[in-house]
Amino acid sequence: MSMSITSRTTHDGPTSLSVGPFSAALFDLDGTLVDTAPDLVNALFRVCDEHSIARPERALATQHVSLGGLGLVQLAMPAASGDTQRQAHLDLLDTYSAHIADASAFYPAWRETLPQIDVPWGVVTNKPHALAVTLMQQLGAPVPDCIVGGDLLTRRKPEPDPLIFAAGLLGVRPQDCLYFGDHERDMVAAKSCGMHAVGVTYGYLLDDDDPTTWPADELARDDAAAAQILLSALAQTDVAHA
Numbered sequence: 001m002s003m004s005i006t007s008r009t010t011h012d013g014p015t016s017l018s019v020g021p022f023s024a025a026l027f028d029l030d031g032t033l034v035d036t037a038p039d040l041v042n043a044l045f046r047v048c049d050e051h052s053i054a055r056p057e058r059a060l061a062t063q064h065v066s067l068g069g070l071g072l073v074q075l076a077m078p079a080a081s082g083d084t085q086r087q088a089h090l091d092l093l094d095t096y097s098a099h100i101a102d103a104s105a106f107y108p109a110w111r112e113t114l115p116q117i118d119v120p121w122g123v124v125t126n127k128p129h130a131l132a133v134t135l136m137q138q139l140g141a142p143v144p145d146c147i148v149g150g151d152l153l154t155r156r157k158p159e160p161d162p163l164i165f166a167a168g169l170l171g172v173r174p175q176d177c178l179y180f181g182d183h184e185r186d187m188v189a190a191k192s193c194g195m196h197a198v199g200v201t202y203g204y205l206l207d208d209d210d211p212t213t214w215p216a217d218e219l220a221r222d223d224a225a226a227a228q229i230l231l232s233a234l235a236q237t238d239v240a241h242a
Contacts, residue, residue, distance in 0.1 A: 031203025122146035
């Protein structure tokens with residue numbers, strides 16, 4: 001049975017926090033597991049050029065990656081009509097799909113850590129399912145045990161449905177999973193189904209985002225701290241099962 005966490009802990013280094021036991025880990029994709037901003041922003045810039053619209057600053061566009069492709073389009077052309085924005089969004093998806101892994105990469109700590117763990121893990125993202133699968137295939141190892149994209153089910157995060165579905169695919173109960181994400185909706189979805197919610201603050205945050213207000217059990221300032229949370233939790237699980 002999962003241990004109840006009553007206070008939020010913020011990590012920027014190794015931790016000995018006792019949690020668990022856990023039998024699986026799930027991750028948001030963009031800004032949590034993989035740095036996808038370079039390719040998404042480059043796709044936006046190509047669409048801006050095609051539509052003769054000024055490119056937003058790269059740093060500003062990167063902050064908006066967590067809002068998805070349509071959010072990026074709305075950032076670049078806020079005064080455009082809905083039809084124009086929708087067409088630009090389709091153009092962005094086409095361009096992005098052709099360059100989906102040109103510069104995207106696993107955050108280093110996850111690339112090193114995930115091959116070491118002996119529990120199933122997966123991806124739950126609001127990114128379109130086909131794009132999520134294509135990206136993970138092109139990135140290669142480490143390979144998740146499941147991928148659940150944002151259009152695979154009727155409801156997506158912040159609703160808990162995709163997390164519950166992913167836990168089922170991994171053959172575990174939601175309360176036996178850790179979930180890592182870089183947005184408040186990730187934490188809301190995780191807590192709604194009893195998962196241990198780990199917020200990561202190295203992802204794509206807007207200026208007015210305040211992770212300390214998220215309903216997270218823990219916060220990690222960088223990918224190394226987040227990976228250490230996972231390893232510590234699994235180590236406690238091994239002790240509990242010994």
